[in-house]
Every structure is written in structure tokens, then in C-alpha cells.
Amino acid sequence: MRIVGILLALAGWLIPLVGLTVTQSLTARFVLVVLGIGISLIGILGVLNKAHLKNAIWKG
Amino acid sequence: MKKRFGRMKICSCAVVALLLLCGLGAWAQGQAGSAAATTTPATTTPAMDVPLDVKAANPPSTEDLAKGDPEGTKTGTVNDIVVSDTKKGLTLADVVNQVGQNRIGINFTWTLICGFLVMFMQAGFAIVETGLCRAKNANHTMMMNFMVYGFGLFAFWVCGFAIQMGGGAPYSTLGGASSLNSEHVISFLGKNWGVFGTHGFFLSGATYDVGVMVMFLFQMVFMDTALTIVTGSCAERWKYIAFAVSSVFMGALTYPLFANWAWGGGWLSQLGSNFGLGHGYADFAGSGVVHSVGGVTALALAMIIGPRIGKYNRNGTPNAMPGHDIVIVLTGCFILAFGWFGFNPGSTLGASGNGALRISSIAVNTMLAGCTGSFGAILYMWMRYGKPDASMSGNGLLAGLVAITAPSGFVNSVSSAIIGLIAGVLVCVSVELVERKLKIDDPVGAISVHGANGIWGVISVGLFADGASNYGGSWNGVNGSVRGLFYGDPGQLVAQLIGVGTLIGFVFSLSYVAGWIMDVIIGQRVSAADELEGLDIPEMGALCYPEFVLKPEMVTRAVEATSQIKSGFRIAQETA
Numbered sequence: 001m002r003i004v005g006i007l008l009a010l011a012g013w014l015i016p017l018v019g020l021t022v023t024q025s026l027t028a029r030f031v032l033v034v035l036g037i038g039i040s041l042i043g044i045l046g047v048l049n050k051a052h053l054k055n056a057i058w059k060g
Numbered sequence: 061m062k063k064r065f066g067r068m069k070i071c072s073c074a075v076v077a078l079l080l081l082c083g084l085g086a087w088a089q090g091q092a093g094s095a096a097a098t099t100t101p102a103t104t105t106p107a108m109d110v111p112l113d114v115k116a117a118n119p120p121s122t123e124d125l126a127k128g129d130p131e132g133t134k135t136g137t138v139n140d141i142v143v144s145d146t147k148k149g150l151t152l153a154d155v156v157n158q159v160g161q162n163r164i165g166i167n168f169t170w171t172l173i174c175g176f177l178v179m180f181m182q183a184g185f186a187i188v189e190t191g192l193c194r195a196k197n198a199n200h201t202m203m204m205n206f207m208v209y210g211f212g213l214f215a216f217w218v219c220g221f222a223i224q225m226g227g228g229a230p231y232s233t234l235g236g237a238s239s240l241n242s243e244h245v246i247s248f249l250g251k252n253w254g255v256f257g258t259h260g261f262f263l264s265g266a267t268y269d270v271g272v273m274v275m276f277l278f279q280m281v282f283m284d285t286a287l288t289i290v291t292g293s294c295a296e297r298w299k300y301i302a303f304a305v306s307s308v309f310m311g312a313l314t315y316p317l318f319a320n321w322a323w324g325g326g327w328l329s330q331l332g333s334n335f336g337l338g339h340g341y342a343d344f345a346g347s348g349v350v351h352s353v354g355g356v357t358a359l360a361l362a363m364i365i366g367p368r369i370g371k372y373n374r375n376g377t378p379n380a381m382p383g384h385d386i387v388i389v390l391t392g393c394f395i396l397a398f399g400w401f402g403f404n405p406g407s408t409l410g411a412s413g414n415g416a417l418r419i420s421s422i423a424v425n426t427m428l429a430g431c432t433g434s435f436g437a438i439l440y441m442w443m444r445y446g447k448p449d450a451s452m453s454g455n456g457l458l459a460g461l462v463a464i465t466a467p468s469g470f471v472n473s474v475s476s477a478i479i480g481l482i483a484g485v486l487v488c489v490s491v492e493l494v495e496r497k498l499k500i501d502d503p504v505g506a507i508s509v510h511g512a513n514g515i516w517g518v519i520s521v522g523l524f525a526d527g528a529s530n531y532g533g534s535w536n537g538v539n540g541s542v543r544g545l546f547y548g549d550p551g552q553l554v555a556q557l558i559g560v561g562t563l564i565g566f567v568f569s570l571s572y573v574a575g576w577i578m579d580v581i582i583g584q585r586v587s588a589a590d591e592l593e594g595l596d597i598p599e600m601g602a603l604c605y606p607e608f609v610l611k612p613e614m615v616t617r618a619v620e621a622t623s624q625i626k627s628g629f630r631i632a633q634e635t636a
Contacts, residue, residue: 002576006569013565016558020335021249026551029337033557040565044359048572049498052363056499058372 001051008043012036108153114138164235164271167410170419171234171274174406177399178281182209182288184395188458189292190604191389192451192504194381196594197296198604204291204300208307212284215311219261220283221276224316226257228324232532233410234274239266243325251334253327256320278406282350283315285403289354292504293362294584297369297591300599302584306361309574315353318567322349328562331555332538338552340536341559342525344422345407347466347517352563355511359500360572365584367501369591378495381503386450393454397430400461404468414532418469425468426461429480433460436484444488451505452488458509459487463517470525470542479520483513515560520544522553 012035019032053059120134129135141158143150186205193201227243230236242258260267263276287307294303321328322343332340343349372378383389404426405419437456441449460480464471467479490508494500500507525544535542543549578584585591590598597603 006572009565009569009572011565013561013569016561018249020331020558021251024336026554029554030550030557033554033561036561037557037564040561040568044564044568045498049363049500052366053499056372057366057369058374058376 001054002048005043005046005048005051008047009040010043012038012040012043015039106152108156109148109151111149111151112155114150163412164233166412167233167416168270168274170411170416171278171406171409174402175274175278175281177402178278178285178406179209181281181285181396181399181403184392184399185285185288185292186392187388188392188396188454189288189295189504191385191387191392192292192383193295194594195384195605195608196596198384198596199600199602200300200595201291201295202604203600204295204298204303205288207304208287208291209284211304211307212287212311213280215308216280216283216316217263217276218312220312220316221263221279222258222260222267223256223313224283224319225275225279225324226259226261227254227320227326228257231271231275231409233408233412233414233416234271237269237271237275239269240272240275243320254320254325254330255327256317257324275409278409279319282346282403283311283319286315286350286354286357287311289351289506289510290358290361292506293358293502294365295503296595297365297585298361299582299584299586300595302578302582305578305582306575309578310357310571314357314567314570314574315349317570318353318562319349321562322559328555328559329536331558332536332551336551337555337558338522338549339534339538339540339542339555341555342470342521342535342542342552343466343518343559344469344521345404345465347462347464347514348559348563350514351462351465351510352514352518352560353567355507355509355514356563356568357571358502358506359511360568361575361584362500362502362507364572364575364579367499368503369588371501372499376499378499383451383503389451390454393457396458397461400426400430400465404465407469408531415530418529418531421473422468424473425464425471425476428473428476429460429464429468429483430457431460432477432480433457433463433484433487436460436481437488438484440485440488452491455487455491455505455509456484459483459513462510462513463520465514466517467521467524469531470521470529470544472526472528475520475524475526479517479524483516486512486516515563518556518559518563519553522556525549525552 015036016029016033019029019036023029023032117138119137119139124134138150141150141154143154144157145151182205186202189205190198190201225240227241229238229240231240240257240259243254244256244258245252245254247253259265260272260276263272287310290306290310291298291303320326322341323329327334328341330340331337341348368381370379371381401423405422408414408416408419408422410416411419434453434457437459438448438453441447441452460483463479463483464476467475471479487505487508490512491502491505494502494507502508521542521544523544523546525542525547527541527543527547529541533539543552545553575584586595586599
């Protein structure tokens, strides 16, 4: 799960970069970058952090 | 009646005559001026190497100077201009060179002194973090903050500086520093992307240069600020050896890489010239480069290391672990606020030319945002929990300062106050989110103060930049001054958001993977026994306060008082 979280975080970063060359539209670029940030946050706070919490020290 | 008409005629004639005379005078002057203008090039082209008559400047004699100068009127005259050829005497070339060197001298002095102020911030961070930790870990926390300076500096000198600034020249305010002129560029999706610099390893070769040294010192203390953020979020449970390796890695690679993209001529700074997004990613003094890089690295490592023993109950509810000295916490906050006057105004890299006089505006913006930041935090805590919390007020001050760091050079004072106020509230909300929802243990609130508010600072440039700043006519190679969404440039906001995406997506991932590998190889966390004993003896070999005996009842009362505030938060949540 940790690897999935990291891959999501990286994918969220790459989406707006690819979007820069795919479209000239400012609105489309804005949407893509917000989408990318959202995906990165899901990867970090949703997937990766959940993987850490699964074996958290206070659960033992 | 006739007499009156006669007087009027005389008066009219006199006025007309006066007007004619004035007109004639003006015409004559114009003729003389144009004549002079036409003859100027031929007669007054200055000969740079002809000796000047310095007597007209009325310099004080040696005898005059021997009497002393209590009024300060005889010191600093034409006598003090450096003459290249003493036989020839003072020439115009000497004067012109002196003017140029004075400008660069002012800029060197300004940037160096601001760098010294930023260096002193290390002391502020050290005592803020130590005060927010428990007494049994004080030596360990203090020593992390002390040695991060050395570890970071060494790594930055070896390769960090070259990666960051090795391709960003010229830096006109510092005389060019022209040897920092090699940026490694890759071609990707049909565009060139600057990735890292390649000149300046060990500050050797052509980078043995006075301008480069100023740049190195200033950038080094910024880098060290980012490194010291991480020690706060991992305090009280981080192996010292893991901290050392992590700091060297961050000073050598993580920080310099993002700093190159933003400040060293890398691809983020070129988003304006390459893709038409405003002036590219604009981060005046480093809300993103310094604070967010530190904040997201702190998040990554805090996740890997995990919470302190006793921080969370089995049902996941958090317990308060109050710091041991609120006096040094707030004193540290003041030291940091003082050092921030080097951080932000110093980022003009000069005080003369290229719009650098805006340092006054930047200093006021810094002061205002810090003030409204602490105001926002204290109000939030007071309204929500019934008490003005001291440590959160300090964090509010720091949050305001972190948030204004990126926009300080681009916004006006009203925007600064708004940015700071939002930061003060944001830090409180973020601390609650990190501690209660995400269950990430951050003893000093570093993730919220630096990570969350650093990102807010980056975004605020894209909103509030007012287009009134002008640092040499362009920013990141795009003419004109930076404007945010509220001042007519939505493209700038998109550039800023791409910077935020890079911080969250790339910098976090790099820090996490590096931290994970270190965890596997050397282990990031101390043993449970060491943690319970306190890290001063097991990790450092000495107690910070060997003659200091904690009274158990005082500790219990402090924990109870903090728990009451926390339970107030739970009740508020349940009611909502």
C-alpha cells in the first residue's frame, strides 16, 4: 500500500506537467493542476497514512 | 470714465508687453538650450582618463584632518576615492568605478548582514523546539538543532549549492557571479526543463569568487532553516544517527533540487517564459522553497517514525504532552521574528538598484503578517477553548511569518495583514487535523506551521501580488511585475499551484523514499526503553538538566489542564 500511495503522489505531480504541453487553455490547466494536487493528497493522506496507521504503535 | 479707460489701456499694454518679454525670454532660452544641445557631444564628451581638478571639491587638508572631525563633515570626501594611478591623480574613470563598487558593496553588506540574521534563527528554532519538548529530551532536541547547522552546511558546500545555484547566473545585484552559469537541461514534451546546476561544487574553480561567496552564505542559511524544521516533527523519538544522515541528504539533494527549480533558473521559474503562466513560479523568500520543503519532509519522516509512546490511546484519541518551558518557546519565537527581517528583506540580494529600496515595504509586510498571524491564532484558541493558548500564539506568529515569506516582495500591507490573519487560523485548524484526524504526532506543530502555511504563502502570491514591485524590470525573465488573480493575472495562480503540486507530489515522495530506505538500513526510531527513559542519556550521554527535579504533581496538573482543553475540543466536535 505504501508503494501505491507514493505512486499516486507522483502521478498527481505529473498530471499538470503533461497538461502544460497538451493544452494552452488556462482553465484546463487550472483544473488539471487542482486534480493533480487532489490525487497527490489522496495518495499521501489517504493511502500512505492509512498504511502506517494499520500497524500504529498505539494499536498494539 | 475716460480716465478709467485710459488706465485700463495702460494696464493692458503693460500686461501684453510683459507677456511678450516672457515669451521672448523663453524663446531665447530655448534657442540657447538647443544650441547647447547640438554642441554638447562635440565639446563635453567626458574623457575618462583625464585627471580631475579636485580642488573644486574642497577636500580637507591633512592638517584639518589631524585636528579630528567631531562634526563628521570632513570624513568621506574626494580624498577617500581610490585612485588607480597616483601619478596621474583622480580621473573620471576612478569616480565611476568607485560608484559601481559602492553599489555592489552596499548590496554585499546588506545581503551578508541579512544572512547573519537568518543564521541566528537557528538559535530561535532550537529553543522553540526544545521548549515544546519534555525536559527528558532537551539535550537531544537541542543537539539536533545545533548540529543540523554543521551537517547541512557541509553537504551544501560539497554539492548542494552547485545543484541549486550552479546555473542561475547572472545575479546582477551581486556583480553578476557569472561563473554560476551551467544548468543541466533535459528535453521533455517538446520543451527544455532546467533540472540542476553543475558549477560550484566545493566552491572551487571559477566559483572562487566574491559574489559567489555572498550568494553561498545567504543560500546556505536558508537551506539550514529548511533542515531544522524536520527536527521538530521527529523530536523525542528520532535516532541521532538517522537524523544526521537525513540532514546530510536533505542539504545535499532534496532542498537544492527544488530550490534550483524555483530560484536557480530551473523549470518552475521558467513556467512564464515557456508556457505563458504569469512570471513563472514566484517565491520571493521561500514559503515554498524553504518552509514547505521542510514541512513536507517533516510530514514524510513523522509518518515513517510514528507517534511517541503514550501520544495516542488504544481508541486513537490523543493525549497532551506539554512542553517543558513556555518561556524559551516564546523567546525563541521573538528571535525567529527578528531573524525574519533578514529572511525576507534580504531576499532582494541588495539594497541599491533594481528596485531594491522595496526592502522597507518587505520589512513592514513581514512585521504585519507575523502580528496578524499571532492575532488570528490567539483569537481562534480563545474563542474555541476559552483560553489564549501561549504555544499556539507563538505558532500563529511563525505561521504568519511563514505565509508572508513568498509574497512579501510582491504584495501591499493590507494583503500582508490578510495573509497573516488567515495563516494564524490555518495553523490551529491544521494542528487539529494532523493530530486528531490523521493521527500524525508532530510535537512542535512543524508540519502545520511550515508545511501548510508555506503552501498557503505560495498560493497567496498567485492571489494578492499587486504588480507594484519591479526588481530590475522583469521577474524570471518575463517583463513587468508579478500580478496575482485579484490584480488581473490568473496565469500566475496556475504557476503557483504547479509549484504546490511539485512540493506535495515530488518533494514529499523523494523525502519519503529516502527516509524509508534509511529506516530499512539504519532504523529511524529509538527503542521503546530509550524513549521512555528520555533520549538525553541513551542518545547523548548526558542530561540537559542534571540538577533539575520534576515534581510529579506539577506534571500531572499540567497534563490535566491541557487535557481539559482537548476534551473541550471533543465536546465542541460532538456538539457540531
